Amino acid sequence: xxxxxxxxxxxxxxxxxxxxxxxxxxxxxxxxxxxxxxxxxxxxxxxxxxxxxxxxxxxxxxxxxxxxxxxxxxxxxxxxxxxxxxxxxxxxxxxxxxxxxxxxxxxxxxxxxxxxxxxxxxxxxxxxxxxxxxxxxxxxxxxxxxxxxxxxxxxxxxxxxxxxxxxxxxxxxxxxxxxxxxxxxxxxxxxxxxxxxxxxxxxxxxxxxxxxxxxxxxxxxxxxxxxxxxxxxxxxxxxxxxxxxxxxxxxxxxxxxx
Numbered sequence: 200x201x202x203x204x205x206x207x208x209x210x211x212x213x214x215x216x217x218x219x220x221x222x223x224x225x226x227x228x229x230x231x232x233x234x235x236x237x238x239x240x241x242x243x244x245x246x247x248x249x250x251x252x253x254x255x256x257x258x259x260x261x262x263x264x265x266x267x268x269x270x271x272x273x274x275x276x277x278x279x280x281x282x283x284x285x286x287x288x289x290x291x292x293x294x295x296x297x298x299x300x301x302x303x304x305x306x307x308x309x310x311x312x313x314x315x316x317x318x319x320x321x322x323x324x325x326x327x328x329x330x331x332x333x334x335x336x337x338x339x340x341x342x343x344x345x346x347x348x349x350x351x352x353x354x355x356x357x358x359x360x361x362x363x364x365x366x367x368x369x370x371x372x373x374x375x376x377x378x379x380x381x382x383x384x385x386x387x388x389x390x391x392x393x394x395x396x397x398x399x400x401x402x403x404x405x406x407x408x409x410x411x412x413x414x415x416x417x418x419x420x421x422x423x424x425x426x427x428x429x430x431x432x433x434x435x436x437x438x439x440x441x442x443x444x445x446x447x448x449x450x451x452x453x454x455x456x457x
Contacts, residue, residue: 202232203297208242208268210289213282217346219274220317221283222259225291227266234261236325237300237392237415237447240268241423243292244281254278255420255442257320257392258296260327268295271349273317297423298446301325301413303332307388310336312358313375313401315393316347321415323350325390326357337361337386341375341397344368376400386410392417402450412450416441 208225215221241253260269272282285291300321310329314322319340329336338360342348345368354360361380362370371378375397381404391401392415405412418430418441425443432441433454439445 203294204229204232205292205294206231207290208293210285210287210291211267212287213285215283216271216349219346220349221272221274221279222350223270223272223282223285225268225270227268227293228290231261231263231266231268231295233263234258234268234296234324235300236303236328237321238296238298239423239442239446240270240293240295240297241420242278242282244278245291246281246284253294253423254282255297255423256282257415257446258324259320260324261296268293269323271317271320271323294423298442299444301390301415301447302449303328303334305388305411307411308335309386310334310388310390311339311380311386312336313339313341313389313391313393313397315341315375315397316343317349318391318393318397318415318417319349319354321392322390323354323357326354330357337380339363339375339378339380340370341365341378341393342369374400376404389413391415399455402453402455405450413447414450414453415447416445418442418446 207228211224213223239257256270259271341363344366363375363378389405389412398414420430420442423442425440430441431438434452
């Protein structure tokens with residue numbers, strides 16, 4: 200059974216990476232259950248006036264030894280703007296870890312980790328975990344332009360990284376599904392996170408090439424525990440809550456008509 204806990208997090212640093220993205224590092228005030236890559240947390244943000252529900256964010260990194268958790272957040276609304284306004288020493292309350300992360304128990308020899316935009320967030324911890332397991336993998340990132348590619352140096356320290364940008368400012372020009380690395384083959388598993396159209400395109404590539412593929416869905420989540428039914432996804436097993444049954448799904452379980 201998945202375990203989660205409620206804990207206060209003390210902000211250790213809050214750094215803007217671009218005009219629309221922030222990296223927040225916090226430390227838990229009490230023990231936290233083991234965190235799997237792909238899981239998320241729900242933050243309570245009292246400073247966000249008029250917002251009463253917790254806000255969900257992918258866990259970018261977690262150090263079990265120190266209880267340090269990192270978030271890579273894109274500024275899109277009141278909640279994320281409040282996160283960007285956190286200062287060192289601020290305390291926020293969190294429910295964590297929540298949801299089902301990536302399944303790393305199935306055997307594979309050479310994985311491709313694909314992300315678009317803020318979908319890069321869970322891929323950092325996933326890469327670190329795969330590296331610690333001795334697994335071979337490559338990153339493939341896509342974005343509209345260079346400003347949306349976050350923490351590239353940190354990712355490149357973990358694994359080889361291929362890039363596609365729509366404006367050609369970094370890497371190859373085009374979509375991730377057009378990147379030349381896909382033509383080289385040799386991959387036997389795909390892990391993906393990002394905008395739904397991009398993930399569906401990657402899923403189509405996976406199906407065409409007979410590759411297992413897991414995707415981390417981005418849905419609006421309120422409770423984080425499957426009670427409010429605001430993040431329902433239609434699957435072959437019926438309608439399920441992404442926050443409880445996901446956010447990571449095998450594409451074979453999704454009704455994406457791919």
